[in-house]
Amino acid sequence: MRTARIAKPARIAKPAKTVKAADRKTLMARRALMLKKQAQAAAARRRRRRIRQTLDRLVVIVTTTGGAPRTTVGWTAVLSGGPSPVTAEFDDFGVVRFPTITTLTDIEYQVRIRDGNNNTVTTRVIPANREYFIVRA
Structure with missing residues (x-):
């Protein structure tokens, strides 16, 4: 006699955490600050490059x-x-x-x-x- 195989229930994905409005603002501010610092670092690196000018x-x-x-x-x-x-x-x-x-x-x-x-x-x-x-x- 064969026994029927019982299917396991499918895993249900956990719902994504909802981010509070205050946390969202802080996260966005952090990202903006990080991007600003990266832009400043890139500008500082560009200024350090020296263009060699020769007398003609x-x-x-x-x-x-x-x-x-x-x-x-x-x-x-x-x-x-x-x-x-x-x-x-x-x-x-x-x-x-x-x-x-x-x-x-x-x-x-x-x-x-x-x-x-x-x-x-x-x-x-x-x-x-x-x-x-x-x-x-």
Whole structure:
């Protein structure tokens, strides 16, 4: 004789907890605060990234041995090492910009700095891969 198998009753899912209005507000406030903090952290990370800007032309700066800019009225710089020498005049604050030499430089150059009386003040070698060069004279 066969016995009839009795089926077990199906499990009934528990009803979801109802969230009180006050708890819902606190939960929403916490989520909003968390999202705000994440946005601030992302903005802070973005600010830390540094965009590297290069000077587009070679710049030579003349300073005193103490590092202060020199008065270079009438001074000139002659850059050699490329196909032909390039001459440029200093501004009043010890800075000369060579308009035909792009950076980063591919080769090393030799710079001769002359004062207003055309006397050579100094001669230096500028290594390759430079945007600027500081001469202490």
